[in-house]
């Protein structure tokens with residue numbers, strides 16, 4: 001069955017507690033969305049700048065160091081834990097857990113049925129080992145800029161390829177085409 005995280009089917013008869021639960025979720029969703037969308041534009045601006053000055057091989061450090069630094073700073077500021085994951089990860093730690101994998105697979109299905117990749121998001125309250133948290137993911141579509149390091153063999157220069165192979169011998173994050181889902185921001189907060 002298709003998972004529609006953000007379109008709960010509201011039953012005709014709602015108890016008061018169910019109403020407040022939905023209201024709470026909306027507040028959490030809005031907050032999660034704001035946190036998750038705050039990082040990618042900043043990262044893209046730094047990447048663009050770095051590529052213009054030092055070429056894509058010089059910008060590898062941006063994706064490698066700046067992205068985790070920005071996530072760490074935003075985590076400290078917001079109280080949400082923030083990271084990036086992908087079904088075809090480059091960083092060996094960017095492997096999705098079961099919930100994240102299900103969401104990423106759902107994003108793929110939704111993109112295949114025509115939903116715009118930049119609009120794909122999912123958020124819900126999750127109970128894990130008796131602990132409740134709110135989890136949220138937002139898809140990161142492949143843009144033209146990303147192809148220099150995540151695209152096909154002709155789009156990735158020999159210098160970039162050599163550097164990537166040295167840093168990430170188990171790299172799965174190449175061969176992407178424009179508009180494909182490169183991965184997602186994934187954030188959570190205990191409730």
Ligand code: HEC
Nearest residue numbers: 056059060063064084086089090091094140146149173183
């Ligand atoms: C200059 C090269 C470069 C460019 C351009 C680039 N990336 Fe990356 N990307 C990397 C590197 C290197 C990593 C591994 C970072 C690390 O070690 O955590 C990475 C990791 C990621 C990850 C984390 C998951 C994983 O596979 O490890 C995502 C998501 C991602 N990139 C998306 C993008 C998107 C979307 C764009 C375009 C807006 C982009 N990247 C542009 C080099 C690049």
